[in-house]
Amino acid sequence: QSALTQPASVSGSPGQSITISCTGTSSDVGAYNYVSWYQQHPGKAPKLIIYDVTMRPSGVSNRFSGSKSGNTASLIISGLQAEDEATYYCNSYASTSTWPFGGGTKLTVL
Amino acid sequence: QVQLVQSGAEVKKPGASVKVSCKASGYSFTAYYVHWVRQAPGQGLEWMGRFNPSSGGANYAEKFQGRVTMTRDTSISTAYMEVSNLTSDDTAMYYCARTYSSGGGDVWGQGTKVTVSS
Numbered sequence: 122q123s124a125l126t127q128p129a130s131v132s133g134s135p136g137q138s139i140t141i142s143c144t145g146t147s148s149d150v151g152a153y154n155y156v157s158w159y160q161q162h163p164g165k166a167p168k169l170i171i172y173d174v175t176m177r178p179s180g181v182s183n184r185f186s187g188s189k190s191g192n193t194a195s196l197i198i199s200g201l202q203a204e205d206e207a208t209y210y211c212n213s214y215a216s217t218s219t220w221p222f223g224g225g226t227k228l229t230v231l
Numbered sequence: 232q233v234q235l236v237q238s239g240a241e242v243k244k245p246g247a248s249v250k251v252s253c254k255a256s257g258y259s260f261t262a263y264y265v266h267w268v269r270q271a272p273g274q275g276l277e278w279m280g281r282f283n284p285s286s287g288g289a290n291y292a293e294k295f296q297g298r299v300t301m302t303r304d305t306s307i308s309t310a311y312m313e314v315s316n317l318t319s320d321d322t323a324m325y326y327c328a329r330t331y332s333s334g335g336g337d338v339w340g341q342g343t344k345v346t347v348s349s
Contacts, residue, residue, distance in 0.1 A: 157335040159276070166326055166342055167268075167276065172335025210276050214334050218290045220266065225275040 124221030125150065125211055132229040138199040141226045143211030144192060149221065151192035155214035158187060158196045161225075162207045170209075171196060198228070206230045233257035235327055235340035242346045243317050250313040251343045253327035260308035261285040264330045267301065267312045269323040277323075281330070282310055317347045 126144040133139040143150065143158075150156055156174045159167035169178050171187040174194060184205075186197045194213070198205055211223040238252040253265065267279040280291040282301040289301040300313045310327060325343045328336030 155333045159336075161276075166339040167328075167336070168339075169335050169337050172331060172337075173333050176335075178335070178337055208275075212276075212278070212334065217293075219292055220278045220281060220334050221292075222268075222276045222278055 124215065125213060125223035127209075127211060127223035127226045129224070130227045130229065132231055133198075133201045134231045135201050135203065137201050138197060139201060139228065141196045141198075141209050141211075141228070143194040143196070143213070143223050145194075145213055145215075146192055148217070149192075149213045149215035150189065150194050152216060153214045154189070156187065156189060156194040157212045158185075158194075159210045159212065160205075160207045161210065167210065201230055203230050233329075233338050235329060235338055237325075237327060237340040237343045240344040240346070242348065245318055245347060245349055247317050247347075248313055248315040249317060249321075249345050250311055251325050251327075251345070253310045253312070253340050255308045255310070255329065258329070260303075261305060264332065265301075265303075265310045266328045266330050266334075266336055267299075268326045268328060268336075270326070271320075271323040274323075279312070279325075282312075284310060314345075317345075319347050321345065322347045 158171040161167045174189045236254045261284045265282045282289045303310045327340045329338040330336045
């Protein structure tokens with residue numbers, strides 16, 4: 122059982138927008154602006170797409186954005202493309218000085 | 232270019248230990264933290280711990296306390312993670328990642344596959 126809760130799967134059509142949620146507690150997501158999001162394609166290492174809740178690393182498409190409200194962080198992908206089909210993981214700092222991941226959300230582009 | 236290169240695949244017997252290396256290049260090794268993450272076959276990412284190459288200090292996930300040790304050799308810009316008393320549940324791909332102080336891992340190693348089998 123993961124410390125952070127994500128939906129197991131989401132889907133959307135090309136061009137649409139989707140949101141993936143990441144629910145934690147007041148001891149992790151709710152307490153710190155240290156939420157990151159990763160994209161992982163099968164057989165590949167994870168790729169950082171959002172850090173510090175809303176920041177995008179250089180080279181990451183601006184179709185990816187992040188937000189947070191209370192104990193829930195969200196990843197928004199706009200203008201869905203076939204290449205976005207992957208599994209997405211959230212990660213947050215916790216008051217126990219640990220960095221738990223969410224269970225992962227598989228995105229299917231229809 | 233900035234990269235992390237990990238050691239090769241390992242096959243170990245139950246009860247043995249494994250030590251995975253992660254060699255950094257293209258940046259100041261002691262300026263960034265290193266996180267270790269593993270992924271069992273068909274499963275999600277699991278955070279194992281965070282290592283500070285500058286101080287040598289580490290924070291471990293509770294489930295790995297006492298069984299995982301993170302170290303480094305600054306002379307060759309290499310971080311190490313050793314897992315002892317292996318069981319079949321430790322069969323996984325192990326990754327190292329360079330991270331910001333706030334946790335975002337912007338550079339990842341290619342992964343090291345560890346198989347535990349009798």
